[in-house]
Amino acid sequence: MIFKRLLGKFLVWRIRHLSIKNFVILLAGVIGVIGGLAAVTLKGTVHLIQSGLLSLNLSFAYIFFPVVGILITAIIAKYVLKERLGHGVTYILYAISKKSSIIKRIKMYSRMITSAITVGFGGSVGLEAPIVVTGSAIGSNIGRLMHLNYRQRTLMIGCGAAAAISGIFNSPVAGVIFSIEVILSEVTIGAFIPLLIASVLGSLISMLFSGDDVLFSFNLTDPFLTNDFLFYLLLGAICGLVAYYFTNTTLFAERLVSKIKQPIIKALVGGLALGVLILVFNPLYGEGYNTIKLILNDEASSVFSQSEFLSGFSDPWAIVAFALLVLLLKPFATGFTIGAGGNGGIFAPSLFIGGITGFLFASVNNLLELGKTISVSNFTLVGMCGVMSGVLHAPLTAIFLIAEITSGYTLFLPLMLVSAIAYSTNSYFQKHSFYTSKLIESGDLIQYDKDKQLLSLMNISKLIEKDLLTIHPERKLDDLVDLVKKSKRNIFPVVDENNVLKGIITLDDIREIMFDKESQKNVIVGTLMHKPPETVSSKENMQQVMGKFEKTGAWNLPVIDNDEYVGIVSKSRIFNTYRTKLKRQNKE
Known part of the structure; x- marks a missing residue:
């Protein structure tokens, strides 16, 4: 208080x-x-x-x-x-x-x-x-x-x-x-x-x-060479494909472990699967920034010494093969961690796998001696930018992050190029980012469409009108006339004893006979009703509801939940609510 x-x-x-x-x-x-x-x-x-x-x-x-x-x-x-x-x-x-x-x-x-x-x-x-x-x-x-x-x-x-x-x-x-x-x-x-x-x-x-204790930082040692342009162009396309592989494989591994419903068993199974991977491939442990630092400092061979089974290898091609396996298995390690019940994000894994991609690209080129030796550290850093740009669909973030953690803008041009190419390549296969794909598919996130964004803020359950008087289909017309006298509405839902909607009656349906005494005594309500052109559910989003209004041309649609009549939703009330929200948003 x-x-x-x-x-x-x-x-x-x-x-x-x-x-x-x-x-x-x-x-x-x-x-x-x-x-x-x-x-x-x-x-x-x-x-x-x-x-x-x-x-x-x-x-x-x-x-x-x-x-x-x-x-x-x-x-x-x-x-x-x-x-x-x-x-x-x-x-x-x-x-x-x-x-x-x-x-x-x-x-x-x-x-x-x-x-x-x-x-x-x-x-x-x-x-x-x-x-x-x-x-x-x-x-x-x-x-x-x-x-x-x-x-x-x-x-x-x-x-x-x-x-x-x-x-x-x-x-x-x-x-x-x-x-x-x-x-x-x-x-x-x-x-x-x-x-x-x-x-x-x-x-x-x-x-x-x-102080200087940050997650990741590196001081550039090699200059940017303009004649590396074509190599960066190719790296950008590869990073886009790697980003596509990372996203889909991570989600697959996550779903695989998530099928286990019991939390403790799921944690044990996923954790053991991750532990086995880490035991053989040590770089998969944690975020992986230490491995990237070793690569940037030209100490890639020391990565082997940290593995219990591979410490005896020193051949450059063995290092390349090991790095390739790490790249392929990192998405599984990330998916197992999240799917098993752990907590963390894909920001660092995307940087890690991007660094490995750049390292592999430069190392293979240099080992093949194709006539042009390229900087391993530069391509490792630019690879981090490329894969992160593809996975997160955030090219500018990737560019400035790598530029800042390297304390300079020496690589700014290749960062821009690789980020743009990787983003474009990944977008060809995946329209939305890792973060937004599920939300957009479910209709829970609308991007770049102000009309749909505003509609998404409206909840149909709050727009249902429940003041309509209902009538049983076996009742007589005179009973319906009594309801007309009491009601302020011109729509009358016809429902049975289980509250199941059988049809709709409007004043237009009975206008010619409602004052005829004989008709009032003999005409059954069920013979006057008609089926609504469409029904909606309170669990539907507003885009689906508006689609039904546009398709049918109706101004009112009944709301049915679990086969029971709930009320109606009217186009006029939706428009009024939309206008109110629009005015409020503009005011804010």
């Missing part, structure tokens, strides 16, 4: 002394600081768990670590947090599209807890999506607390996501671009300032508490 009273006084003071524009900027700064602290906390926790496990020096422990981590995560999620894990960014997009940008408070910390355990114990996923969920939830709930409207809450979600990405990579520009490309469907010039503030503060907080 005290908090609510103080909050009320603060909000009154704000209205009197602070414009909403400046208030939103202030809140963006607060969200940036909290988002940065969340990123630092998550990174520190994961590193602490990983260093503690590795200090045990157990030869075959890799097969057990993921099982334990996924099992603990599944138990905490089901019995403590009591929430269903999944792809975090997809959840954020769903909340913006269908939940008025309202994200549950538990998301402000639940994904941090579960992802720290999953990744810390070797789950083959990334921390980026969980921290984006955390930052977005912080933004949403601060927006709700401060009584912001839908559009302003959505902007606060974007600020939280920008701060999260900026804090975890120390890359403020990539944080802003990610928020614009992936989270927010539309951005005005005025929205840039809050996003910039949140992203910069998230990065500053991360630098203040973590």
Whole structure:
């Protein structure tokens, strides 16, 4: 009560002394600081768990670590947090599209807890999506607390996501671009300032508490050569195909494990499958950034020394074969982790598999001695950009992320080229990104169509009109006339004793005989009714409902749920609601 009273006084003071524009900027700064602290906390926790496990020096422990981590995560999620894990960014997009940008408070910390355990114990996923969920939830709930409207809450979600990405990579520009490309469907010039503030503060907080301890960074050693242009062009097309393979294989592996319904058994089976892969292919352990760093530092051969079974190999072609197997198996490792009940995202795996793609491309070319030696480190970095662009359908985010983590724009031209080619190649096979495909297919997310976006915000169950008087088909016309006298409507649903709709009667159907005394006594209602041109369900979305209205040309359609009559939905009420929402959105 005290908090609510103080909050009320603060909000009154704000209205009197602070414009909403400046208030939103202030809140963006607060969200940036909290988002940065969340990123630092998550990174520190994961590193602490990983260093503690590795200090045990157990030869075959890799097969057990993921099982334990996924099992603990599944138990905490089901019995403590009591929430269903999944792809975090997809959840954020769903909340913006269908939940008025309202994200549950538990998301402000639940994904941090579960992802720290999953990744810390070797789950083959990334921390980026969980921290984006955390930052977005912080933004949403601060927006709700401060009584912001839908559009302003959505902007606060974007600020939280920008701060999260900026804090975890120390890359403020990539944080802003990610928020614009992936989270927010539309951005005005005025929205840039809050996003910039949140992203910069998230990065500053991360630098203040973590220093140079970021998830991934590399200083370029090789220059960009313009005569490598054709090689980058080919790499872009390959990255697009690899992104397609990664997306579909990850989802396949996830579905495969998800078929097991019992959570504990599912965690054990998926965790053991992941553990076996990691035991033979050590780079699949965790996010995989350490492997990419070794490749960039020309220490690819040392990757073998970390494997219990392959430490004796040193032939360059053996390294290439090993890297190819890692590339092919990484999507399975990621899918097993998520499907078994672990928590993490596909952001880091897409960067990892992109780095391996670039490494393979450059290594094979150099080993074949085709007349042109190319930089392994440069192509590894550009490959990371290409696959990430294809998987996330976020080419600008991929470009600026790699540019920032390499502390320069030396590779900016090849990054732009490969990102564009990879995105175009992947888009030819996959119209939508990893995050949005399921939501768009189910109609829960509408992109780039303002009319459909507005319709998606309307819930048919709230538009059902239930004030119509019903009548049994065996009743006489005089009973119907009595209803006409009482009713303010000109439609009368005909239902039986089980509330099953048999037909519809309108005043036009009875106008000529309703005052005829003989007809009133002898005519049965069932002979006057007609079948409605179509029926709808309260579970249908508004696009489906409007499609039925357009197809039939009707102004009213009955709503049927579980074979029972519920009410009617009218085109006029839909139009009125649409107009109200449009005016409200324009006002906001």
